[in-house]
Amino acid sequence: DQQVKQNSPSLSVQEGRISILNCDYTNSMFDYFLWYKKYPAEGPTFLISISSIKDKNEDGRFTVFLNKSAKHLSLHIVPSQPGDSAVYFCAATYTMYSGGGADGLTFGKGTHLIIQP
């Protein structure tokens, strides 16, 4: 059973417009969410993250929104640029130990974003 779902396998957006990538999760224990970007023949690279104590995190052109009640997060890219064309993965994790700690990430299957000139 998929705990992190990205229901859009692909998304096409015109250059300069806003790209919105969506992600849903089912596990209520997840308390930290990340977005990764992946180019062909490369490993995923970290883009932006958000803790469950926040509902928004911004970094330049990238903003992640978290709606805990709906178990939904989204990544907004504005303005979209040709270099943003890549596969975007949503990932989630939770803190196992009271002192915190890194744990394995549960990934969605990705959304292929295509920025049209």
Next chain:
Amino acid sequence: DAGVIQSPRHEVTEMGQEVTLRCKPISGHDYLFWYRQTMMRGLELLIYFNNNVPIDDSGMPEDRFSAKMPNASFSTLKIQPSEPRDSAVYFCASSLHIGSHEQYFGPGTRLTVT
């Protein structure tokens, strides 16, 4: 820093052969993760280590898979014997110390088992 290093980048082998994938994490990172990416299942966690000790191997698909981390700068993922359904891209990732969730991925090893 050179980032996470994986070798080989590509591996083609015949069914039944032993395959060993290698990973060098970023220096100073306490956590090391092995992931597998397939079309059907996407990116899935196989096993991870903290300070060279395996913490969670529940994602390892079968006993044919084993992973070791003999020291802080080296880990291996071994498949013996390999099967065609093991064909996938295998990623290694590392993460800093406690409280950090961002993981840094290597370029991956594309494994093809014929």
